[in-house]
Amino acid sequence: MMARKRKPGLGDRHRKILQVLENFQQANGYPPTIREIGELTNIQSTSLVNYYLNQLQEEGYIAREDRLSRGIRLLKSASNRPMQQAKQNLQNAQQRVEEIFRIPLVGRIFAGEPVPVPASDFNYFDDESTAIEVARSLLPGREALDDLYALEVQGDSMIDAMVNDGDIVIMKRTNEARNGDMVAIWLEDRDETTLKYFYREGKRVRLQPANPTMQSIWIDDPRHLRVQGKVVMVIRQMERSLSHQSPLAA
Amino acid sequence: MMARKRKPGLGDRHRKILQVLENFQQANGYPPTIREIGELTNIQSTSLVNYYLNQLQEEGYIAREDRLSRGIRLLKSASNRPMQQAKQNLQNAQQRVEEIFRIPLVGRIFAGEPVPVPASDFNYFDDESTAIEVARSLLPGREALDDLYALEVQGDSMIDAMVNDGDIVIMKRTNEARNGDMVAIWLEDRDETTLKYFYREGKRVRLQPANPTMQSIWIDDPRHLRVQGKVVMVIRQMERSLSHQSPLAA
DNA sequence: CTTGACACAGAACGCATGTTCTGTTATATT
DNA sequence: AATATAACAGAACATGCGTTCTGTGTCAAG
Secondary structure (H helix, E strand, C coil), rough: CCCCCCCCCCHHHHHHHHHHHHHHHHCCCCCCCHHHHHHHHCCCHHHHHHHHHHHHHHHHEEEEEECCCCCCCEEECCCCCHHHHHHHHHHHHHHHHHCCEEEEEEEEEEECCCCCCCCCCCCCCCCCEEEEEEEEHHHCCCCHHHHHEHHHHHHHCHHHHHHCCCCEEECCCCCCCCCCEEEEEECCCCCCCEEEEEEEEEEEEEECCCCCCCCEEEEHHHHEEEEEEEEEEEEEEEECCCHCCCCCCC | CCCCCCCCCHHHHHHHHHHHHHHHHHHHHCCCHHHHHHHCCCCCCCCHHHHHHHHHHCCCEEEECCCCCCEEECCCCCCCCCHHHHHHHHHHHHHHHHHEEEEEEEEEEEECCCCCCCCCCCCCCCCCCCCCEEEHHHCCCCCCCCHHEEEECCCCCCCCHCCCCCCCEEEEEECCCCCEEEEEEEEEECEEEEEEEEEEECCCCCCCCCCCCCEEEECCHHHHHEEEEEEEEEECCCCCCCHHHCCCCC
């Protein structure tokens, strides 16, 4: 026996919560906590607020950062009331601009040389032409977005990392790696840059290629490797210059 | 004995912190924590960040809510042209509203089955949660953007195409391939889907893997292969935030 | 040199806050 | 009416995060 179905669309409480999110952010400059939302909407249980927030997230109205206090972002405004038209436009515009992120393309990466890393005070806005635009929804939420930069892969030397000539890799500037991270590593004894998954195993470090058919390598002395950044994303655009398309074509 | 006096005005670190506050809020929609500020300014101690924040508060640059996580509001901007900046952002926003494109994520692709292709009258707006957002600037300019759809790669069967488990491939709906296109092809005699570069060579067709170390295959009778779409882009996210995880994930 | 204020690091403490679990009530569907 | 599910409440738990304390080096004024 089928039973009660959930009504599609937003209920009164969904709308109320969206309203609260908008007002609170406007008034205080930071988003509310679950408990604060509860007070402002006469919902007495944190779990119930959470319940509604999950639904709003599934519907795409908000984005939440896991386990992060006040980590709620409003994606779509639900206010249907007339309001001040100008203000409304402004708000929408600011929302939209947050959904796109410009990552500076600072150089190339290939096996023969260490990874170029921009300084932390790198001015991101000085060169408009060399930027990769990525929607915020594709980027990891918890990362410090200011530490991101992009590199173009040169040559076929990183096929074991499933990365091709011409691919764009988006890196995060960091010197330390956690287990499971894919990192750019400079191997001092080989004079070589590689992209590998990083695993610390006791005193040794295991570097595992992304390609599951290829073997890991072990580094006995971690001082011989330098973590130069963490790979956050790889983008491959087909149909560009003909340069790398057909080495074998007759 | 009076000793060392504190220099008046803002030091480098004060300015750096104000900069971080502004950028972080702009990028994430909520203010940073003390620890996050520390990471972004290379200050290793929470107490030291707190130390500087108190000074900034006394100077009137920020307001803090006592004991409230992320309760920092920026009152004065450190950038010398605050109004200009906001206006600039607004203008850019309005220009860029159209520069983001939502591509529906319609299913999975793996070796064992033909590629799912949405109907041409597919309603892109009915399911908000299953969409990949891509900046226009990353997409090929001449393509008919309405014909694009996205698939999630399942399994390791396409490593010869340099495509990994979990990757997102953005496809263009088409039945014909031009030389040099990377296409999704259904091989009837093998009951298999592959992603290969397509080259017509006389009566035969050569399918070349993206991985230059692997061999091409030749199809003598082109009627045995069906072009199911053209690969426009491949996106690999290394560390997906939980809130944006693929809705197709189990 | 001595001194005292400043600039910093690290750890510990405790409240704030997100998450989860168990349970209850209400409502739509059969 | 029976039942499955949605809509709720309350509490417990784990972690995030602000706060505070102790200690160390550094630099300028006496």
